[in-house]
Amino acid sequence: DTGVSQNPRHKITKRGQNVTFRCDPISEHNRLYWYRQTLGQGPEFLTYFQNEAQLEKSRLLSDRFSAERPKGSFSTLEIQRTEQGDSAMYLCASTPVGTRATGELFFGEGSRLTVL
């Protein structure tokens, strides 16, 4: 399967714990995005990378959240001191070089976080 891969698919944690999600984009895609989706809502932009550079962070991304893409390939999203409000689906997406518009994103299956 050469699509965007995310793991773990599901994570249940206690409030206050740290969690980390991994995303492996489609190879050759130089742009990688993280989105968050809560129940009954559409995905919301969190942050994006072009190669290894993190170019933008949404104001939704509090300082408890950190994302990295150290070699311009896979990316990790870490949430420290989780809160119940962090419960959501975390979606990763990638786009190839020269995408016509900001929008033709290839999404992974998501990592669902439940904070107890």
Add this chain to the structure above:
Amino acid sequence: GQQLNQSPQSMFIQEGEDVSMNCTSSSIFNTWLWYKQDPGEGPVLLIALYKAGELTSNGRLTAQFGITRKDSFLNISASIPSDVGIYFCAGPAYSGAGSYQLTFGKGTKLSVIP
């Protein structure tokens, strides 16, 4: 920020019926996209529209970019059970930090009764 309003929020239809849903915005969009999300999965791009008035088809799906650039429509003809899912409209909106990022509506949930 720019918001996308989708209607209806949900719909139940009989298999074989045609479906129509729309998306409106108070601001102009230069691109409209329609995604479908199956339960427990990520969204999948169905159709992308780049020009006001454009009408584009993808199999049984047809989408239109409104001439005011503030709305878009998605039609599904002869619905089948696998059309079940949530349909999102989306468009690039100014992020406030110097770039345009994809913003999504809240979705239209489609249920098909066999």
